[in-house]
Amino acid sequence: MSIDLQQDYFALFGLPRRYRLDEAALEAVWHKLQAEVHPDRHAHLPDADKRRAMQWATRVNEGFRTLRKPLPRAQYLLELAGVDTGLETNTAMSPEFLMEQMEWREAVEEARVAAQVEELEQLHHRLQQHAREVLAELETTLDQARDYPAAADTVRRLMFIEKLQHEIDDALEALES
Amino acid sequence: MALLQIAEPGLSAEPHKHRLAVGIDLGTTNSLVATVRNGIAVCLADESGRTMLPSAVRYLADGGIVVGSTALQAQALDPRNTVVSVKRFMGRGLKDVAHIEAVPYDFEDAPGMVRLRTVQGPKTPVEVSAEILRPLRLRAEASLGGELTGAVITVPAYFDDAQRQATKDAATLAGINVLRLLNEPTAAAVAYGLDNAAEGVYAVYDLGGGTFDLSILKLSRGVFEVLSTNGDAALGGDDFDHRLFCWMLDKACISPPDAADARRLQMKAREVKELLTSCEQAPVKVKLSSGEEVDLVITREDFAEMTRHLVQKTLAPVRKALRDAGLTVEDIKGVVMVGGATRMPHIQRAVAEYFRQEPLTNLDPDKVVALGAAMQANVLAGNRADEDDWLLLDVIPLSLGLETMGGLVERVVPRNSTLPIARAQEFTTFKDGQTAMAFHVVQGERELVSDCRSLARFELRGIPPMVAGAARIRVTFQVDADGLLSVSAREMSSGVEASVLVKPSYGLSDDEIAGMLRAGVEHAGDDMQARALREQQVEAGRVVEATEQALAKDGQLLNEQERAEIEAAIARLRALAQGQDHRAIKAGIDALARATDEFAARRMDNSIRAALAGQKVDEIEV
Numbered sequence: 201m202s203i204d205l206q207q208d209y210f211a212l213f214g215l216p217r218r219y220r221l222d223e224a225a226l227e228a229v230w231h232k233l234q235a236e237v238h239p240d241r242h243a244h245l246p247d248a249d250k251r252r253a254m255q256w257a258t259r260v261n262e263g264f265r266t267l268r269k270p271l272p273r274a275q276y277l278l279e280l281a282g283v284d285t286g287l288e289t290n291t292a293m294s295p296e297f298l299m300e301q302m303e304w305r306e307a308v309e310e311a312r313v314a315a316q317v318e319e320l321e322q323l324h325h326r327l328q329q330h331a332r333e334v335l336a337e338l339e340t341t342l343d344q345a346r347d348y349p350a351a352a353d354t355v356r357r358l359m360f361i362e363k364l365q366h367e368i369d370d371a372l373e374a375l376e377s
Numbered sequence: 378m379a380l381l382q383i384a385e386p387g388l389s390a391e392p393h394k395h396r397l398a399v400g401i402d403l404g405t406t407n408s409l410v411a412t413v414r415n416g417i418a419v420c421l422a423d424e425s426g427r428t429m430l431p432s433a434v435r436y437l438a439d440g441g442i443v444v445g446s447t448a449l450q451a452q453a454l455d456p457r458n459t460v461v462s463v464k465r466f467m468g469r470g471l472k473d474v475a476h477i478e479a480v481p482y483d484f485e486d487a488p489g490m491v492r493l494r495t496v497q498g499p500k501t502p503v504e505v506s507a508e509i510l511r512p513l514r515l516r517a518e519a520s521l522g523g524e525l526t527g528a529v530i531t532v533p534a535y536f537d538d539a540q541r542q543a544t545k546d547a548a549t550l551a552g553i554n555v556l557r558l559l560n561e562p563t564a565a566a567v568a569y570g571l572d573n574a575a576e577g578v579y580a581v582y583d584l585g586g587g588t589f590d591l592s593i594l595k596l597s598r599g600v601f602e603v604l605s606t607n608g609d610a611a612l613g614g615d616d617f618d619h620r621l622f623c624w625m626l627d628k629a630c631i632s633p634p635d636a637a638d639a640r641r642l643q644m645k646a647r648e649v650k651e652l653l654t655s656c657e658q659a660p661v662k663v664k665l666s667s668g669e670e671v672d673l674v675i676t677r678e679d680f681a682e683m684t685r686h687l688v689q690k691t692l693a694p695v696r697k698a699l700r701d702a703g704l705t706v707e708d709i710k711g712v713v714m715v716g717g718a719t720r721m722p723h724i725q726r727a728v729a730e731y732f733r734q735e736p737l738t739n740l741d742p743d744k745v746v747a748l749g750a751a752m753q754a755n756v757l758a759g760n761r762a763d764e765d766d767w768l769l770l771d772v773i774p775l776s777l778g779l780e781t782m783g784g785l786v787e788r789v790v791p792r793n794s795t796l797p798i799a800r801a802q803e804f805t806t807f808k809d810g811q812t813a814m815a816f817h818v819v820q821g822e823r824e825l826v827s828d829c830r831s832l833a834r835f836e837l838r839g840i841p842p843m844v845a846g847a848a849r850i851r852v853t854f855q856v857d858a859d860g861l862l863s864v865s866a867r868e869m870s871s872g873v874e875a876s877v878l879v880k881p882s883y884g885l886s887d888d889e890i891a892g893m894l895r896a897g898v899e900h901a902g903d904d905m906q907a908r909a910l911r912e913q914q915v916e917a918g919r920v921v922e923a924t925e926q927a928l929a930k931d932g933q934l935l936n937e938q939e940r941a942e943i944e945a946a947i948a949r950l951r952a953l954a955q956g957q958d959h960r961a962i963k964a965g966i967d968a969l970a971r972a973t974d975e976f977a978a979r980r981m982d983n984s985i986r987a988a989l990a991g992q993k994v995d996e997i998e999v
Contacts, residue, residue, distance in 0.1 A: 231600050231768065234770060236984040236987075241768075243556055243557065243759075244526075245927075245977075246970045248970045248971075248973055253981070254797050254855075256981060256985070258855070261794075264795070372700075376693055376696065
């Protein structure tokens with residue numbers, strides 16, 4: 201009878217289990233759930249209620265974080281489908297992709313060493329564009345074709361891109377301070 | 378209190394009891410206490426009508442302690458025993474304190490946090506802060522006419538775990554039940570947002586006496602969501618004073634001044650800074666201990682020029698916060714200015730230029746934090762009215778991680794994660810037969826452990842001997858709504874459970890805090906037993922009331938037997954609360970908590986179900 205703390209995040213948020221998602225609806229449910237479970241709402245209650253509130257609020261935040269952004273959402277869908285997206289177990293990326301990655305990486309490194317803030321920002325922007333194109337593939341592979349191995353491959357490519365974006369962020373931050 | 382209280386079934390005995398709760402802004406320069414009275418947040422004044430208590434504490438040779446403006450006046454007279462700006466030392470080691478050479482204290486380095494040698498012996502910043510909080514608590518109790526249910530204490534958003542924990546300990550030491558640690562810019566946003574019915578994305582620029590915070594918040598339909606926060610926990614109005622101080626030394630050719638002169642010049646620096654807010658130029662006249670006189674004049678422009686780098690220094694966190702939120706200045710609807718230091722005209726100019734709009738200065742930058750904290754305290758204490766239906770979603774300001782091979786940091790909780798949050802990471806053994814593993818918890822954004830703040834070290838023992846790489850050790854970080862971390866570790870693969878719970882600390886053990894608490898209570902001439910009894914009675918009353926309200930609202934979730942058990946536990950606690958044994962009352966409170974555990978679970982499920990009701994999958998599927 202009790203709601204399962206372990207139920208999947210789509211069920212927790214009352215949303216269909218798929219990649220395409222209405223972000224505004226997700227956020228509205230997030231606020232609605234937090235309005236019930238947030239520790240601030242239970243601060244005047246006994247410790248048992250406070251503990252439970254923290255567990256629930258933590259779970260709800262984790263669910264929101266997982267579903268909001270496309271990459272973690274895709275990873276989560278694949279995890280629910282039992283498909284491993286780990287890089288450790290699947291390193292067989294296409295040579296074209298790896299070549300492309302190396303080119304990006306060299307460009308970032310050059311800009312970093314030369315302290316070219318604008319160039320780094322440009323690269324960040326172009327990567328963002330590129331990521332958006334790759335993400336668009338996911339809606340087809342995950343929601344329509346349900347081709348999980350292909351989706352897992354796309355997810356791994358996106359993980360590379362994201363990592364590169366983080367490196368640019370770090371480089372920009374280091375240059376600023 | 379009558380032994381038998383008769384109330385209609387399903388009705389709480391005291392349905393509209395107002396609980397006394399306050400918000401306290403524990404500032405570097407000044408501290409304030411505020412409360413919500415008849416629905417309006419107000420700062421409470423002392424007997425002479427002043428709301429701001431200078432955050433200054435003087436330890437006297439006869440054992441007396443003076444706090445506030447009287448202490449402030451003694452600064453030049455007794456610099457070593459008069460502590461100001463103690464917030465700068467909270468949760469800090471000697472090496473973390475900036476301009477240590479300009480501070481006239483006799484420091485003693487202790488693991489994690491400095492101590493100050495005074496005529497009354499070494500004092501931790503926690504103890505000094507507690508001395509500031511105590512008169513604020515007494516002021517509130519006198520003004521509200523009763524014991525406080527609790528207080529919301531504000532902290533700079535960019536405070537790390539050690540600084541937050543130190544603040545919470547100071548409140549405990551001052552006999553205050555902490556309802557929540559609230560970030561200062563968030564408190565200001567609540568006060569501003571509720572007063573102005575603001576909607577949209579706002580930046581809060583909060584330059585206090587010793588700390589700088591920049592938070593970006595999204596305000597929508599009663600939800601205050603912090604998108605990102607950044608800052609500098611060692612940059613504030615004090616640094617502007619310090620620049621003026623150095624300028625004076627330089628202009629008047631004073632080689633290192635003695636402690637009393639240093640104080641005089643620093644006080645003059647603050648005065649001049651404040652004068653330059655309204656005047657184009659200010660005289661600088663100080664009489665030194667030698668009888669010599671410093672006689673200078675400074676213009677507003679000179680001052681702006683010599684502190685320009687400090688203003689620039691605040692803009693780096695602004696850029697980072699915007700980037701973390703994925704926003705640009707065009708997205709910001711308004712900039713709320715907080716902290717007395719934002720009165721400086723050249724700061725307002727710089728902020729206006731950066732954000733391309735005039736900052737919002739229609740609220741008192743000294744009071745807005747305390748007022749927002751009071752509003753939140755009122756709600757947390759359970760005095761929620763219908764119009765108080767707002768929700769704060771705050772974030773952790775700095776990433777948390779663990780030390781890995783080669784002194785590198787593995788990030789476990791990224792900064793700007795919404796609280797509360799839990800994150801787990803798995804590790805494994807690297808030697809055959811390894812039975813213990815050491816962990817080092819750090820906070821900060823840098824890659825190297827040595828550049829981050831060390832929070833705690835602990836060891837997981839009792840791992841069953843296995844070949845290298847076979848053990849699975851799961852380390853879980855839980856950060857609560859106060860932004861405080863607890864870490865646990867557990868070996869998963871063997872079924873043998875070994876777990877450990879660490880509370881990061883800065884060198885003060887729970888025993889030490891208990892000892893200080895005793896000493897403090899004795900000092901205040903308070904009776905420890907009587908206070909403990911009162912506290913437990915208040916707590917018992919609170920728990921009984923909360924449980925009865927829950928029964929009235931959701932009693933249908935229980936069967937008759939379950940309900941009878943809870944009612945019996947309530948009756949037992951009521952009877953115990955009439956007695957004089959505070960430990961027995963505590964045991965009664967714990968027993969009631971156990972009896973209501975399952976009920977609490979069902980109520981939570983029920984409220985979640987209600988929140989999602991009508992929220993059918995196909996409705997959302999557009």
